[in-house]
Each structure stands twice: as C-alpha cells, then as structure tokens.
Amino acid sequence: MYKLRQQFLAGPYLIWIVGFILLPLLMIVYYAFTGSDGSFTLEYIAAAFTSETNRRSIALSLELGLICTLICLVLAYPVAMILNGMHLKNQGFVVFLFMLPMWMNFMLRILAWKLLLSKNGVINSVLASLGLGRVSIINTPAAVVLGMVYDFLPFMLLPIYNAMTRIRTDWIEAAKDLGAGSVTIFFRIIVPLTASGIISGIVMVFVPSLTSFAISQVLGGGHVLLIGNVIEQNFMQGAQWNAGSGLSFVLMIFVIASMAVFGMIDRDGEGTAIW
Amino acid sequence: MIKKSFKCIAATAFVLVSAAGCGSAPDSGKNPENTITVLNYGKYFDEEALEQFEEETGITVRYEEYESPEEMYTKYKAGSIDYDVICSSEYMVQKLIEEGEVLESDFVHMENYKNLDESILNLCASYDSDHVYSLPYFYGTLGLLYNTEEVDAATVSSWDCLWNLPVKNEIIMENSVRDTFTPALVSLGYSINETDEERLKEAVEILTQQKKDDLVYAYYVDETSDAMIGEEAVIALCYSGEAALAMEENGKLAYAIPDEGSNLWIDSWFVPKTCQNREAAMEFLNFTCRNDIAEKNFEYVLYSSPVRSVSENMPEEYRNNPAINPGSEVVKNCEIYTALSDEVTAVYSRLWQELLSY
Incomplete structure (x- = not known):
C-alpha cells in the first residue's frame, strides 16, 4: 500500500518527463530519419559529415569547446587549491560566492560582455582615455571563448573544489613525514584524489560549450557559426526541421559519447556530486 | 516489467487526455453583435483613433497585439479567438491567402479607398492581383x-559601396537570409525573388568575398540601430523604420535607398475566415483609410503610409527623410518579397549557412 502511494507521487514527474523530454526526443529522432515527405532517409544524418558547412561548424565547435575547457581547467585548479588552503571556517560562504554570479541570467551577463567589448564600448573607452591601443575581439572566436569561459567557469571550479575538500590534511602530512616533496605530493596525491572532480568539471564545461549557440550569436556577430547556430538557423530561419533534427541527433551522439568516455575514466562516480 | 510499461502508457494517456481537454474548452471567442476583434502589431495604432472609432460608430473594438508575424500565425491558427480583422506583413498575408484563410472583400468600393496611393496598390498586386484580399496600412523599405x-x-547611392568600401570592419549586414541576399541580387541585376540556383550562387560569392575582405563588422538584426547609434560601424543594411528611430537618437546618421532599387515591405489588413462581424470589420477598415485617421496613425507610428494625404501634409523634415517618406520614384524601383517554395527556401538557407560558416 505504502509503495503504491509512493509511486503515485512520482506521477507528475513521470508526466513531465514523458511530455517534455521523451516525446520531444522521439520527435527529433523521427524528423532526423525522415525526409520532408515523411519517408525514411539517412540523408540528414549523413549531411552532418558530407556538407562542408556542417563539417566546418562541428570542427569549430569542438575546437572552441576544447579551448574553453582547457582555459577553465587552468584557471579553476589553482583557485580551488588556494581556496582549500585558506581553511575558511565557513566553507558554504565560498561556494556561495562562486554561485552568486549564476543567480543572474546568463544571457544578461553575455549581453553585458557585448557592451564591454564592443568597438566603442567600456573597455575601449577606458583604454583610449589611458592612451593605450584598442582591443577588437568582439565578433571573433576569441570573444566567444571569453564568454564561454566566463559563463562556465563555476561548473569547473565547484567539482574540483569539492574533491579537494575531501582530501584530509593528515594524508598530506603523512606524505611529508615519508619524505615527499611538494611536487610529488601534488602529482601523486592531490591530482589523483581530485581526478573525479576534474573529470566532472570537464564534462560540465565541455558539453554546454559544445552545444552553445546563444553566446556565439551575441558575441560572434554572425562571424562564428557553431553547430548549435546551424541547428537554430535550420529551425528558425529556414524551416528545415529535418535537417535541424538530423544535426541535433548527431550532436546528441557526440555529447553521449564524450560523457561515456569520461564516465569510463571516472569509474568511482564521485565527481558528479556537486549538486 | 509489464507493470512498468503500463504505467508509462497510463501517464502518456493522461497527458493526451488533459491536452485534449484544453482544446475543447468552451468557445469564449464568440462576438456579440456590435463588437470586432482586431489583431495588430504592438504599438501600431493610435489609441485615440481607436476611441474615436468606437464613439463614431458605436462598435466596440477588442484590440489585441502581437510581436512577430510567426506569433500572429500561431495565435490565429490556435483558433481560440475569432479575429475579425488582422494586420500583418505581406509575406504572411500571402501565405494565409494561399492557405485559403482570407475572405474576399469589396475594398475597392469602400468610401475611402480612393485615398490610397496607386503605386503602392500596384505593388500589392504581386500577391493580391484583384485587391480583394488585402488593404495596405503602412509600408517601408x-x-x-x-x-x-x-x-x-x-557612396550610398549604389549597393556597390557594400562590396568596395575602403575601410575594413565598418559594415553591418542583416542576420536574416533574404535581407542580406537582396543587395547582392540587386547588384547583379537579378530579382530579389530570384529562384535560379546558379544566380543565387553568384550572389553568395559576392557576399562571401565581402566577408573575406573583412568588410563586415557583424550580421545583426535587432542590434543594428543600437550599434549605429553607438557609431560602431559606418554603414548598416536595415529597414527604414529602424533607421528612422536611430536617426532620432544620433544626428549624424542618415538613410538612403540605393538607386538600383531595393525591397519594399507592406503591412496590410485582411479579413480572416474567422470573421464574425463583416459589416463592422469593413467599417473599421474604411475608417483606417480616412485621411485624418491615417495622419493620426502616421504621427503615432512614423512609417510611410499609403494614404496620399499623409505625405502631402507631413512636416518638411519628415518629407525630406527617405526613411519616412521614400518618394514615388524610389517606390517604383522597389520590389516586394514573394513567398518562396520549400525547395527554394532550402537552397537559400543552405547558401546562407555556407556564407556564415566562412
């Protein structure tokens, strides 16, 4: 009886999943494998690799996604170490500080970057008044990477920081007692123990940057066409639902594959526990 | 296992049933005798003029607004409200005419039909040859x-300035397929409704070269006027209405329609199949063509009006502003977008993506 009632409570969520996740996914798969006349075709799946536009966009998305992930990792790892080394009493406050920017809508923050970076924007005005040269990175891939790093950095920082707080200081002390130098401690103890955090950080940065389209739209000014933008164009401008679904399907496979690869490395599965 | 899948089916069925329930809600859109429901773009009709119409005729207007033609289409197709009169862009009106959603009306014999400019009516003929489906309201370039x-x-008297401007990174193009194709097609001497793939490829080559030469600062839509006010670029491809707004903010800006011609858009009224009160709807449309009302609406919206007295009576500064008053010579040179077939649309969007991916 109790069990039945418990299952009943899951009902609304089940309806939600079926109606807004499962059905749309099935529709994408349906459109991906059919032509505009409704007959079965692999044309739109193949188009992801045969069309030069799509190949170039996928390559650019992978490239920018990797660069963004790498920069996030390089920025976040030392910060996490420093924060952990500060031995703050209220660790929740630190997490709060890093969550704070995420309380504001990410599109608004990207629009703010656009104003900062634009040709006659805030940064260039300040530089000009100091007699320095201008930066003209708006509407280039560099601006898009900057926006992605800015948006996704907390997703890298938090899992790494979480993993680090789990390293007990006596382990480090024991290593020191046994004669390990700080380099050895870093590579033999800290890095392996934070591996799960690094991996979940990489997944949580790489996947959204691979699929992002809004950031490249705003900061790329039409010069940076990521695979997400091609899909958006297919649906919103060209009414090419089948082509858009075909690309979405291929992109989903990319995402699942990358998560599977990282999941295999991160066998203990601790890393994703940041929420 | 069987139990589990049964639960899934039950849940799905529940969703479907509740969705169907929404669809068959009691018909609340029925109009009483002397009411009409008007659907128009946001901020596109002077409220005072609406009140005047209600006072003069005793007809109550239920006025609704929308943002984009696609939104209008969804609202109309949802069918929960029976609209009597709708205003929208010409390509959407064409689409609805082709779908058989528009009623034929006797606009030509309306009292104020004679106030309309012939040259605009001639352009409307490209999609409404007998002037029975649509009535122009505002237009622009x-x-x-x-x-x-x-x-x-x-420099800006020819589209060529977009391909050979001496300074780099100073041009803003439209981030929409057809508007960016238009200058290239016109430059080549083709129609802006070109459907031949080889000719479209030629147009894309021009646009790709423009991009390779680093002439394009960005492809924008809504951001264009802000960027031009902020002087981020020196030339922008944009619509007259947007240009007029930007010119009010920054006195250095001006608007020109190149001599080779361009696209002209027309927002028109039409009477959809859902109309419940045709007499009042016609009375409303006749009212919008009245000289004093058209002038009132013009002052509110500041777009070009097809009612002749508007351009005759507007202040000098408006008349000399091509963003507000393009003039009949320019209008003759312009073309209207016609709806493209699905195959041609696919060609356009493929070439467009090729351009953007460079």
Whole structure:
C-alpha cells in the first residue's frame, strides 16, 4: 500500500518527463530519419559529415569547446587549491560566492560582455582615455571563448573544489613525514584524489560549450557559426526541421559519447556530486 | 516489467487526455453583435483613433497585439479567438491567402479607398492581383543607414559601396537570409525573388568575398540601430523604420535607398475566415483609410503610409527623410518579397549557412 502511494507521487514527474523530454526526443529522432515527405532517409544524418558547412561548424565547435575547457581547467585548479588552503571556517560562504554570479541570467551577463567589448564600448573607452591601443575581439572566436569561459567557469571550479575538500590534511602530512616533496605530493596525491572532480568539471564545461549557440550569436556577430547556430538557423530561419533534427541527433551522439568516455575514466562516480 | 510499461502508457494517456481537454474548452471567442476583434502589431495604432472609432460608430473594438508575424500565425491558427480583422506583413498575408484563410472583400468600393496611393496598390498586386484580399496600412523599405561624417551620400547611392568600401570592419549586414541576399541580387541585376540556383550562387560569392575582405563588422538584426547609434560601424543594411528611430537618437546618421532599387515591405489588413462581424470589420477598415485617421496613425507610428494625404501634409523634415517618406520614384524601383517554395527556401538557407560558416 505504502509503495503504491509512493509511486503515485512520482506521477507528475513521470508526466513531465514523458511530455517534455521523451516525446520531444522521439520527435527529433523521427524528423532526423525522415525526409520532408515523411519517408525514411539517412540523408540528414549523413549531411552532418558530407556538407562542408556542417563539417566546418562541428570542427569549430569542438575546437572552441576544447579551448574553453582547457582555459577553465587552468584557471579553476589553482583557485580551488588556494581556496582549500585558506581553511575558511565557513566553507558554504565560498561556494556561495562562486554561485552568486549564476543567480543572474546568463544571457544578461553575455549581453553585458557585448557592451564591454564592443568597438566603442567600456573597455575601449577606458583604454583610449589611458592612451593605450584598442582591443577588437568582439565578433571573433576569441570573444566567444571569453564568454564561454566566463559563463562556465563555476561548473569547473565547484567539482574540483569539492574533491579537494575531501582530501584530509593528515594524508598530506603523512606524505611529508615519508619524505615527499611538494611536487610529488601534488602529482601523486592531490591530482589523483581530485581526478573525479576534474573529470566532472570537464564534462560540465565541455558539453554546454559544445552545444552553445546563444553566446556565439551575441558575441560572434554572425562571424562564428557553431553547430548549435546551424541547428537554430535550420529551425528558425529556414524551416528545415529535418535537417535541424538530423544535426541535433548527431550532436546528441557526440555529447553521449564524450560523457561515456569520461564516465569510463571516472569509474568511482564521485565527481558528479556537486549538486 | 509489464507493470512498468503500463504505467508509462497510463501517464502518456493522461497527458493526451488533459491536452485534449484544453482544446475543447468552451468557445469564449464568440462576438456579440456590435463588437470586432482586431489583431495588430504592438504599438501600431493610435489609441485615440481607436476611441474615436468606437464613439463614431458605436462598435466596440477588442484590440489585441502581437510581436512577430510567426506569433500572429500561431495565435490565429490556435483558433481560440475569432479575429475579425488582422494586420500583418505581406509575406504572411500571402501565405494565409494561399492557405485559403482570407475572405474576399469589396475594398475597392469602400468610401475611402480612393485615398490610397496607386503605386503602392500596384505593388500589392504581386500577391493580391484583384485587391480583394488585402488593404495596405503602412509600408517601408530596406536601405542603408550611414554615418554622414564618414560616408557621403554619393557612396550610398549604389549597393556597390557594400562590396568596395575602403575601410575594413565598418559594415553591418542583416542576420536574416533574404535581407542580406537582396543587395547582392540587386547588384547583379537579378530579382530579389530570384529562384535560379546558379544566380543565387553568384550572389553568395559576392557576399562571401565581402566577408573575406573583412568588410563586415557583424550580421545583426535587432542590434543594428543600437550599434549605429553607438557609431560602431559606418554603414548598416536595415529597414527604414529602424533607421528612422536611430536617426532620432544620433544626428549624424542618415538613410538612403540605393538607386538600383531595393525591397519594399507592406503591412496590410485582411479579413480572416474567422470573421464574425463583416459589416463592422469593413467599417473599421474604411475608417483606417480616412485621411485624418491615417495622419493620426502616421504621427503615432512614423512609417510611410499609403494614404496620399499623409505625405502631402507631413512636416518638411519628415518629407525630406527617405526613411519616412521614400518618394514615388524610389517606390517604383522597389520590389516586394514573394513567398518562396520549400525547395527554394532550402537552397537559400543552405547558401546562407555556407556564407556564415566562412
């Protein structure tokens, strides 16, 4: 009886999943494998690799996604170490500080970057008044990477920081007692123990940057066409639902594959526990 | 296992049933005798003029607004409200005419029909040859907004300035397929409704070269006027309405329609199949064509009006502003977008993505 009632409570969520996740996914798969006349075709799946536009966009998305992930990792790892080394009493406050920017809508923050970076924007005005040269990175891939790093950095920082707080200081002390130098401690103890955090950080940065389209739209000014933008164009401008679904399907496979690869490395599965 | 899948099916069925329940809600859109429901773009009709109409005729107007033609289409197709009169862009009106959603009306014999400009009516004929489906309300052009301190009027008198401007990174193009194809097609001497793939490829080559030469600062839509006000670029491809707004904010900006011609858009009224009160609907449309009302609406919206007295009576500064009053010579040179077939649309969007991916 109790069990039945418990299952009943899951009902609304089940309806939600079926109606807004499962059905749309099935529709994408349906459109991906059919032509505009409704007959079965692999044309739109193949188009992801045969069309030069799509190949170039996928390559650019992978490239920018990797660069963004790498920069996030390089920025976040030392910060996490420093924060952990500060031995703050209220660790929740630190997490709060890093969550704070995420309380504001990410599109608004990207629009703010656009104003900062634009040709006659805030940064260039300040530089000009100091007699320095201008930066003209708006509407280039560099601006898009900057926006992605800015948006996704907390997703890298938090899992790494979480993993680090789990390293007990006596382990480090024991290593020191046994004669390990700080380099050895870093590579033999800290890095392996934070591996799960690094991996979940990489997944949580790489996947959204691979699929992002809004950031490249705003900061790329039409010069940076990521695979997400091609899909958006297919649906919103060209009414090419089948082509858009075909690309979405291929992109989903990319995402699942990358998560599977990282999941295999991160066998203990601790890393994703940041929420 | 069987139990589990049964639960899934039950849940799905529940969703479907509740969705169907929404669809068959009691019909609340029925109009009483002397009411009409009007659907129009946001901020596109002077409220005072609406009140005047209600006072003069005793007809109550239920006025609804929308943002984009696609939104209007969804609202109309949802069918929960029976609209009597709708105003929208010409390509959407064409689409609805082709779908058989528009009723034939006797606009030509309306009292105030004679107030309308012949040249605009002739352009409407490209999609409504007998003038029985649509009645023009406002129109405008696609042209060049430019900074008069950096570029002179002679430069922007031809679309060629977009392909050979001496300074780099100073042009803003439209981030929409057809509007960016238009200058290239016109430059080549083709129609803006070109359907031949080889010719479209030629147009894309011009646009790709423009991008390779680093002439394009960005492809924008809504951001264009802000960027031009902020002087981020010296020339922008944009619509006259947007240009007029930008020119009010920054005195250095001016608008020009190149001599080769351009696209002209027309927002028109039409009476959809859902109309419940045709007599009042016609009375409303006749009212919008009245000289004093058209002038009132013009002052509110500041777009070009097909009612002749508007351009005759507007202040000098408006008349000399091509963003507000393109003039009949320019209008003759312009073309209207016609709806493209699905195959041609696919060609356009494929070439467009090729351009963007460079």
